[in-house]
Amino acid sequence: MSEVAIVGAAECDLGVTGLSILGLQTQAVTRALADAGLTLADVDGIATTGVSRFSATQLADYFGIEPRWTDSTFAGGSAYEMFVARAAQAIASGQCEVVVISFASNQRSARSRRLGGVHEEWVPEAQFEEPYDMLYPLSYYAMAARSYLHRYGGTREQLAEVAVAAREWALLNPKAFRYGKGPLSVEDVTGATMISSPLTAADCCLVTDGGGAVVLTSLERARDLRQTPVRVLGYGERTTNTSFTTVDDLTRPGAVGSGADAFARAGITAADVDVLEVYDSFTITAALSVEALGFCGPGEVLDFIADGRIRPGGALPLNTNGGGLSYCHPGQYGVLLLVEAVRQLRGECGERQVPDAEIAVAHGTGGILSTHATVVLGVDR
Amino acid sequence: MNEPTTPWVPGTVPAADEVSASYWDATREHRLTVQECEGCGHRQHPPRALCTACGSTEGLRQADASGTGTVDTFTVVHRAPRPDVAVPYVVARVRLTEGPLVLSRLEGRDDPESWDLGEPVTVTWVDLPDGRALPCFRPTATEES
Numbered sequence: 001m002s003e004v005a006i007v008g009a010a011e012c013d014l015g016v017t018g019l020s021i022l023g024l025q026t027q028a029v030t031r032a033l034a035d036a037g038l039t040l041a042d043v044d045g046i047a048t049t050g051v052s053r054f055s056a057t058q059l060a061d062y063f064g065i066e067p068r069w070t071d072s073t074f075a076g077g078s079a080y081e082m083f084v085a086r087a088a089q090a091i092a093s094g095q096c097e098v099v100v101i102s103f104a105s106n107q108r109s110a111r112s113r114r115l116g117g118v119h120e121e122w123v124p125e126a127q128f129e130e131p132y133d134m135l136y137p138l139s140y141y142a143m144a145a146r147s148y149l150h151r152y153g154g155t156r157e158q159l160a161e162v163a164v165a166a167r168e169w170a171l172l173n174p175k176a177f178r179y180g181k182g183p184l185s186v187e188d189v190t191g192a193t194m195i196s197s198p199l200t201a202a203d204c205c206l207v208t209d210g211g212g213a214v215v216l217t218s219l220e221r222a223r224d225l226r227q228t229p230v231r232v233l234g235y236g237e238r239t240t241n242t243s244f245t246t247v248d249d250l251t252r253p254g255a256v257g258s259g260a261d262a263f264a265r266a267g268i269t270a271a272d273v274d275v276l277e278v279y280d281s282f283t284i285t286a287a288l289s290v291e292a293l294g295f296c297g298p299g300e301v302l303d304f305i306a307d308g309r310i311r312p313g314g315a316l317p318l319n320t321n322g323g324g325l326s327y328c329h330p331g332q333y334g335v336l337l338l339v340e341a342v343r344q345l346r347g348e349c350g351e352r353q354v355p356d357a358e359i360a361v362a363h364g365t366g367g368i369l370s371t372h373a374t375v376v377l378g379v380d381r
Numbered sequence: 382m383n384e385p386t387t388p389w390v391p392g393t394v395p396a397a398d399e400v401s402a403s404y405w406d407a408t409r410e411h412r413l414t415v416q417e418c419e420g421c422g423h424r425q426h427p428p429r430a431l432c433t434a435c436g437s438t439e440g441l442r443q444a445d446a447s448g449t450g451t452v453d454t455f456t457v458v459h460r461a462p463r464p465d466v467a468v469p470y471v472v473a474r475v476r477l478t479e480g481p482l483v484l485s486r487l488e489g490r491d492d493p494e495s496w497d498l499g500e501p502v503t504v505t506w507v508d509l510p511d512g513r514a515l516p517c518f519r520p521t522a523t524e525e526s
Contacts, residue, residue: 114462115460115461115462116462116463117462121395122395122398124401124427124428124429126395127394127395127397127401127405127427128401128426128427128483128484129484130392131391131392131394131515132391132472132484132485132486132515132517133389133391133392133458133461133462133463133466133470133472134456134458134462134472134484135458135460135462136462139456139458139472142456143454143455143456143472143473143474144454146454146455146456146498147453147454147498150454150498193459194457194459195458195459195460196456196457196458196459196460196472197456197457197459197494198456199456243427243484244474244484245426245474245481245482245483245484248482250454
């Protein structure tokens, strides 16, 4: 199959915007196209969710275009990494030429987030799980964290490093929600309000407006456009569960398989990765993902990150924009993993730039460790 | 049975469908059941219209469970998703002796953080207004008596 590249990337307004979902979507898409040197007239593929029941259709209508290809796979936060795979295949096979992958939410302005999640009374979980008033998705991650800490003898303090490091990165990113808010200490994290033990409010991602878009086309066409192309080197995914009780081992998420597939397709190993952007809905989400992707062995991640390895200047730069924990989390964060990975590979990140970054990995997680999708990106040499 | 006072008032539990009817009917008699495949012997929860082990859509029945299990993992919830639920409370995955995991609540401890993973638990019931009942779990009596 012929190669595909990301040629445009942008965020919409972030934080507390007071804007509509489609207004933010328009910002994300038009900014990403402008970044690529393209216009809506060039777009013949759209992938999005979170707009309405007919998300891609809605966006096509709103933009006044009739795409040759769309995708609205609903898989939560990992959908955007899945969209990269599907878009790469659609472009390589000739079904379409220019795809925009986008997401935007006004959840903070609209106060639309609910602690218990969305109720669909026809699914088994409504009869067998929701009556127990677990928080969705937080309580699942909390139970995974307890399983992990119990099995491997880790501590809450060690896990807090994920949030502490994310804040260090956010202090270098003027667009981060917590930019200018000062560093976070381990005690700040463990001493924050307990929500669903062992996770506190500071183990949880932000609830903000925001979103972004990336533009994909063939590598051949990409080389004629204004930005240095970022090549799609590999991808993989796993879909594991909707229920709280399907997965036996909460410490080994589907990222094990999605990462192995993506790395094999790209012909790389974890040691080749210069920048890692992983979904951090909660501290434990990022910790489990780093381990599952093979950056360290089972049970090792809390020791692995303990020495500043994932902080600015560390050997494994993780969530270099500040992540969902300290930069932006609009409900589905996956597209922003891609935006940051692209910017790092282009060398556009200013103070937080990872020197000589050549290979970046974006790894999304959706639902309650339900969906897992990994994308490997590389500079065009 | 040593029934505790009703620990909490559950929200509305959706009506049973044709797949889950026999599970919920058994709860009216405070019988905990797991779905069993007569063909291959696989046990699963929640009940489904097919066996996830052998794919059979025939011979799936609710078999009586012992009502015992162990705590797989748990979380103490301090901020409820509904306004009329008292906090804190314990949500847990319980590994039934028969094999399947179930989501439930743990009741019967003053300190909600004092539960241990692997600890033995026994089913207890919270009656619903429509005659069905929700299973939750308490420490196995031999340990706490």
